[in-house]
Amino acid sequence: MTRKILLLSFLLSFSSNYSQDSIAYFSDALRLNINSYNAASNHAFENKDFNEGKRLFDSLVQYKLIGTRFDDFTVKGYNSKDVILNNINKPILLVTYASWCILNKGDAPALNELAKKYPDDLQIVIIFWDKKQNLKKIANQFSNAIKICYANESYANDFRIIATLKHTLGIPTVFFIDENKKVVNINRVKNHYKPKISFDTALTISYDLFDQMINPPLNKITPNSGIANNN
Known part of the structure; x- marks a missing residue:
């Protein structure tokens, strides 16, 4: 009962909470x-x-x-100035991790491949819920094309993003947001980490998860061109 x-x-609770306007x-x-x-x-x-x-x-x-407008969060950049999500004028694949959790063996290589495949059509942003000094070993695993960010409870300005993204849907979580900042997809990154799993298998598992997040919206785009592929 x-x-x-x-x-x-x-x-x-799934009744409409908003007017159409x-x-x-x-x-x-x-x-x-x-x-x-x-x-x-x-x-x-x-x-x-x-x-x-x-x-x-x-x-x-x-x-x-899905279909809501993602908030205009500003987050600290690891090797850059603050990253303002609303200033990114292309779809965003946003992945949130905790640096104290072991990343899946294939996650960083898979995200690096996607960043290379869609340099003009996708911006990958990774937020670690930690302090900057704890990210050196992890951050170096990712391509320079990926924006590495961090947020922590000890920073007063991070309260809102932590309350919204970290303490609600769990860690790690991945979001796909279109160029208009509309939420297209949300999923949890399944922890397939196994010490004895082969690199190729780990890469395939991670790549498939992230690729499915951005498809079908980006599978109709020719890599590097931003032109719809009608073939």
Whole structure:
């Protein structure tokens, strides 16, 4: 009975919260729905119903978060000035990590390949929830074409982005945002890290996950050109 009540409460929260003329921002949609999602999700995981947990996450993303306008976050750049997301005039693949977690063996190479494949059509941004001094070894794994950023609770200006992105959907999470800052897709980066997994297998797993995030929007774009491929 408890499970049915939580599920019903969560599903009812998917009624429209905005008028058609208003702009639905990602942070507002998340704030309005995260409590009911957490209650239903926690109940599912307490019962080890992992399929239900995934379904609840997918429902939250599909019915409440996709289509919202991503907030104009400003985040500190590791080897650059502050990165203002609204100033990036192309689609963004935003990946959030924690530096204390072991990255999947194939993640950095896969993201580097995508950055090389779509230099004009995609900007990859990675946010580590940590201080700058803890990122040296990790940051050096990524291409210079990728914007490496960081945010931490000890920095007063980072409170909003941490509250919105870190303490809600979990770590690591990946977002695909179009050139108009509309949320197109959200997924969790599954931890496939296994010490004995081959590099090729790890690369394939990671590449497929990130590639699926940006497709179909970018699979119709010819790499390096920005021209639609009609073939």
